[in-house]
Structure formats: C-alpha cells, structure tokens
Amino acid sequence: MDALLLSRIQFAWVIAFHILLPAFTVGLACYVATLEVRWWITKDDTIRRLSAFWIKIFAISFGMGVVSGIVMPFQFGTNWSRFSDSASNVIGSLLAYEVITAFFLEAAFLGVLLFGRKLVPQWAHAMSAVLVALGTLLSSFWILAVNSWMQTPRGYEIIDGRFFPTSMMAIIFTPSFPYRLTHTVTAFVVTTAFVILGVGAHYLRKSRFPTESKIMMRMSLGFLAIMVPLQILIGDLHGLNSLEHQPAKVAAMEGLWETQAGVPASIFAIPDQEAETNHFEIAIPKLASIYLTHSVDGVVQGLKEWPREDRPPVAIVYFAFRIMVGIGMLMLLTVLVGLWLWKRGKLFESPRYLRWCMIMSPAGFIAVLAGWTTTEVGRQPWVVYGLMRTRDAVTPSLTTGDVGLSLAGYILSYLVIFGGGLVLLRRLVRIGPPVGPEDEEHEAPAHPKRPLSAVTDHDDTVDAPVERGLGGRHDA
Numbered sequence: 001m002d003a004l005l006l007s008r009i010q011f012a013w014v015i016a017f018h019i020l021l022p023a024f025t026v027g028l029a030c031y032v033a034t035l036e037v038r039w040w041i042t043k044d045d046t047i048r049r050l051s052a053f054w055i056k057i058f059a060i061s062f063g064m065g066v067v068s069g070i071v072m073p074f075q076f077g078t079n080w081s082r083f084s085d086s087a088s089n090v091i092g093s094l095l096a097y098e099v100i101t102a103f104f105l106e107a108a109f110l111g112v113l114l115f116g117r118k119l120v121p122q123w124a125h126a127m128s129a130v131l132v133a134l135g136t137l138l139s140s141f142w143i144l145a146v147n148s149w150m151q152t153p154r155g156y157e158i159i160d161g162r163f164f165p166t167s168m169m170a171i172i173f174t175p176s177f178p179y180r181l182t183h184t185v186t187a188f189v190v191t192t193a194f195v196i197l198g199v200g201a202h203y204l205r206k207s208r209f210p211t212e213s214k215i216m217m218r219m220s221l222g223f224l225a226i227m228v229p230l231q232i233l234i235g236d237l238h239g240l241n242s243l244e245h246q247p248a249k250v251a252a253m254e255g256l257w258e259t260q261a262g263v264p265a266s267i268f269a270i271p272d273q274e275a276e277t278n279h280f281e282i283a284i285p286k287l288a289s290i291y292l293t294h295s296v297d298g299v300v301q302g303l304k305e306w307p308r309e310d311r312p313p314v315a316i317v318y319f320a321f322r323i324m325v326g327i328g329m330l331m332l333l334t335v336l337v338g339l340w341l342w343k344r345g346k347l348f349e350s351p352r353y354l355r356w357c358m359i360m361s362p363a364g365f366i367a368v369l370a371g372w373t374t375t376e377v378g379r380q381p382w383v384v385y386g387l388m389r390t391r392d393a394v395t396p397s398l399t400t401g402d403v404g405l406s407l408a409g410y411i412l413s414y415l416v417i418f419g420g421g422l423v424l425l426r427r428l429v430r431i432g433p434p435v436g437p438e439d440e441e442h443e444a445p446a447h448p449k450r451p452l453s454a455v456t457d458h459d460d461t462v463d464a465p466v467e468r469g470l471g472g473r474h475d476a
Contacts, residue, residue, distance in 0.1 A: 004394045006403035007079040010410060014072055016369060017414050021065030023368045026140060026185065027192025028058045029133040032113075034219075036129040040122050050212050051129075052117075053433035054196075057425060059114055064421040068414065079403065083383055083393035090156055090163045090171055091146045102139035106132055140185055148177035150384050151375070152245045163384075175245055179238040180375075186231045187371060190331065191364025193227065196220040198361025199429060201354040212433045214348055217357075221338045221347070228331050235328070236291065243292055243300070246385065248310065249378035251303045252317040254288055255281075258302040263288040268322075271314040276304060312380045316373065324370040327363050334360050 035051035038044070073095070076084045112120060112128035120128075149155075155170025156163045165171055200216030203209045243250045251257075255266045257276050265287035269278035289298035303311050334356065341347045348354075379385050383393040 001400060001404075003398040003400050003403050004391055006400060006407055007075075007394050007398065008390070010079065010403060010407045011075055013407070013414070014068070014075065014410055016372070017418060018065065018068040018072060019368060019372055020365050021061055021068060022136070022140065023188050023191045023365060024195065025058060025061050025065055026136045027189035028054060028061065028195075029129075029136045030189060031192060031196065031219075032058055033126070033129040033133040036126040040126040046211050046215065049434045050215060053212070053428075055113065056428055060421055060424050060428070062110070064417060067417055071410070078406070079395055079398065080383075080393050081395040083388065086161060086388060086393075087150075087163050087384060090149060090165055093165075093168070094142050094146045094149075094172070098139055098142035102135045102142065105138065106135035109135070137185065140188070141181065144181045144184055145172045145174075145177060147375075148174045148180045151180070151379055152176040153384055153387060158387075176238075176241055179234065179241045183231070183234045183238045183371075186227060186234055187364065187368055190224065190227050190231055191368060193220040193224050194331070194334075194357075194364045195361050197224070198358045201357035201361075202429075203432065204348055205351065205354045205358070209432050209435070210348075217347065218342075221335065221342065224331070224335045225339055228328075228335050232328060232332065239292065240294075246379060247301045248303065248306050249312060249317065249374075250292065251301060251305075252312045252314045252378055253321040253374060254292070254300070255314065255318045256288070256300060256302045257304055259299065259305055260302065261289065261297045261299045262286045263292065263298070263300045265291070266318075269318070271318050273311070273314050310381065312378050317378045320370045320373040320377065324367050324374060327367040327370070330360065331363060331367075 032051055032054050035047055035054065039047040039051060109128040109131040112125065113132050116128065117125055149171055152174045153163075154174045155165060155167040157166050158164075196216050197220040200213040200220065203213040204217070239250065254263070255269050255271045255278050256263060257278070262285070264283035264285045266278065267282045267284060269281035269283075271278050286296050289300060290296060292298060292300055303314065337353060338347060338357075341350055341353055381389050381391070383390045
C-alpha cells in the first residue's frame with residue numbers, strides 16, 4: 001500500500017458513492033417534470049399527489065448528491081496536484097461552466113419546486129420542475145465533457161508540461177463525447193425508471209395505492225420499452241468508437257490477447273495477465289467480430305500489441321463489462337415480459353412479475369457502477385489517455401499515513417451520510433403518496449405510529465417534513 005494506490009482507492013470510494021445519486025436524480029428530475037407538466041395540462045389530482053411523493057424523495061437524494069459531490073474537487077488539489085497543475089487550463093473552465101449553468105439554474109428553481117406549490121401558479125411550478133431537470137442534464141453535459149477529454153484528448157497544446165487550450169469546441173466535443181454523454185444519460189434515466197417500476201410493483205403487492213402504482217408502472221414500463229433497446233444500440237455505437245480511439249480498453253473488455261480475425265466472444269473466462277491467457281474460457285466463435293466490427297471476419301487487436309506497462313488491469317475490466325451487459329439483458333427481458341403481460345391485461349395481477357420488478361429496481365445502479373468501472377479502469381494506466389500516466393498525476397509529497405487517514409475519514413462519513421439518507425428514503429417509501437379518495441378503501445389502517453408523522457394524506461409539499469424531521473429550522 002503506497003500513497004498512489006490509496007489515493008486511487010479513495011477517489012474510487014468517493015466517486016462510486018456519488019455517482020449513484022446523479023444516476024437517480026437526473027432521471028427523477030425528468031420524471032417529476034413530466035408529472036408536473038401532465039398535471040398542469042390534465043388537472044388530474046392523482047398525478048399531483050404522485051408528483052408530491054417523488055419530489056420528497058428527490059429532495060433527500062439531491063441533498064445527498066450535493067454533500068457527497070462537494071468533496072470530490074478537493075481531491076484534485078490534495079491527492080492529484082500534478083494533474084491539476086498540468087490540466088487545469090483545460091478542465092478548469094469546463095467545471096466552471098457547470099457551476100454557472102447547471103448549479104445556478106438548479107439553485108434558482110429548486111426552492112420553487114420544493115416549497116412553492118401553494119405560492120406560485122401551477123405553470124410556474126411546472127416550469128421550475130422543467131428547469132431543475134434541465135440543470136441536472138447540463139451538469140451531466142459538462143462533467144462528461146471533462147471525462148471525455150481525459151479519455152480522448154483534443155484541442156490542446158503542451159507547453160512546459162502543461163495543457164493549454166487551442167480550441168474550446170474541440171475540447172468539449174471530443175470524438176468520444178457524443179457517445180459517452182448519450183450512453184451515460186440514458187443509463188441514468190433507465191436506472192430511475194426501474195426504481196419507479198419497482199416501487200409501483202411493491203405497492204401493488206401490498207395492495208396499497210393502486211391508482212398511483214398503476215400509473216407508475218405504466219409510465220415507467222412504456223418509457224423503458226423505448227429506452228432499453230435504445231441504450232443497447234447506443235452501447236454498440238459507443239463500443240465502435242472505443243475500438244477506434246481506445247483499442248486496448250476494448251481488448252481488455254473482451255479478454256483478447258492475440259490480434260486475429262473472426263474473434264470469438266468470450267462469455268466467461270478467468271484472465272491471467274501474467275501468463276497472457278484466459279483460463280476456463282467459454283466462447284462463441286466469430287461473435288465478437290460481428291458486434292465489434294460488424295463483420296464476420298473483422299480484425300481486432302489483442303493486448304499483446306501493447307507493452308505490458310500500457311495495458312489496463314484486464315480482469316477488472318473483463319468482469320465489470322460482463323456485469324453491465326448481463327444486467328442490460330435482464331432489463332430487456334423484464335421489459336419484454338412486462339409488455340406481454342400488459343397486452344394480456346395481467347400486468348398488475350402477476351405476483352411473480354411484480355416481485356421480479358422489485359428485485360430489478362436496484363439493477364440500474366449496479367450497471368452504472370459496472371459501466372463506470374469499465375470506462376475508468378479500462379483507460380489505465382493513463383489519467384489523460386496516452387499523454388499522462390496516473391502515477392505521474394499524484395501529489396509527490398503525499399505519504400501513506402496522510403492518505404490512509406483521509407480515506408478512513410471518507411469511509412466513515414460516507415457510511416453515515418448514505419446510511420442516514422437511505423433510512424429517510426425507506427421511511428418515505430413506506431409512508432407512500434398522499435392518499436386520494438379513490439384509494440382510501442384500499443389503504444390499510446396500518447402504521448399507527450408513522451416514522452414521519454408530519455407527512456399526512458393531504459400534504460402536497462415538502463415543507464412539513466423538512467421542518468419537522470428532515471433538517472429544517474427546528475432541527476437546526
């Protein structure tokens with residue numbers, strides 16, 4: 001254990017927890033905006049109650065995301081000062097653009113969304129939801145622009161070991177950026193849709209909130225019927241782009257050591273980086289060439305084309321990629337079965353399918369983590385691909401004790417933050433949406449002592465729970 005390895009573990013710990021929140025809040029903000037606009041148009045009170053319920057969950061998730069995200073930039077100075085010194089002229093402006101566009105937009109309209117339902121006209125409340133959703137998408141835009149530049153750098157010149165911009169358009173719109181942006185954002189909204197699908201299925205299994213639950217399941221399943229196949233198509237295009245610009249990453253994803261034509265698709269293997277081979281491999285002939293090059297006899301470079309010191313950790317990339325793809329296939333199966341049941345009129349009556357939807361509700365988060373691992377570990381040993389190695393980016397004065405102490409602090413604080421946040425989210429889900437007249441006969445008189453007693457059936461803002469149990473003025 002040295003300072004470099006501990007710094008990498010620390011950054012992985014921080015960003016792995018943080019990315020779970022954008023993976024949820026980006027999609028949830030879009031869902032809330034859809035509900036608000038739909039209620040504005042239809043005046044359906046069920047939609048209003050459903051929106052009020054998810055706004056409360058969004059408030060907690062958004063707060064957790066802000067807290068966990070604040071500490072990430074500090075690591076650029078404390079642990080990765082050489083990287084900051086070399087690349088700040090390029091990435092500093094992109095991070096600043098995120099603040100003055102995404103953060104300012106969210107800060108301006110988040111308060112209206114959370115507390116303004118009874119204070120502003122409905123069109124203004126719906127507009128605030130749309131602008132908050134736009135802010136989350138803009139934040140994704142700029143962060144992925146930074147990451148894409150690190151993956152496929154363009155529009156720079158190097159002077160005295162520092163990167164200087166020559167074209168901001170080239171820096172932002174690198175060759176991998178369009179694919180990375182669409183693939184990531186689509187993954188975020190799919191992740192949220194599966195959570196909504198699972199929550200709706202949970203309530204139906206418990207015979208609670210049937211009206212709201214059916215709306216949630218119909219909206220999420222209809223959305224997923226479009227987005228899951230689209231995500232698979234975007235993933236294929238992203239793979240072709242990676243093969244062109246980061247072929248070593250693709251070779252690691254496939255566990256491919258030798259350059260060859262008609263590459264088989266490795267279904268399972270145990271890669272051995274020292275022996276440069278795979279053990280216990282199960283493969284389908286020529287399939288990898290078909291989906292990587294769209295040709296049966298397409299040629300793909302193997303890892304032996306690169307020196308050992310330029311290869312990524314193969315086993316991590318190999319298994320992370322298969323986890324991501326495997327979950328994607330399960331998602332597609334879930335959607336197809338759901339559409340079949342919907343067509344037969346049994347979508348809300350199948351206990352097994354409802355239970356399966358609950359099991360699949362966290363699948364998107366696992367897929368996002370696996371995809372992030374594939375992307376970031378796959379570009380190693382480079383922090384700026386082909387130009388700056390990770391070992392050259394770490395702060396030279398760091399000691400093992402320094403990073404070990406900060407890592408222990410991050411682990412403890414994140415467990416507290418995320419543990420507390422999950423408890424609050426679980427309580428909100430247990431309480432459920434405000435009950436409408438059509439649901440009163442279905443809602444059991446359980447929960448005589450509700451954990452958040454301030455959330456009553458007629459609440460349609462987050463003012464009460466925030467003041468009485470989620471960090472408002474009384475708690476302060």
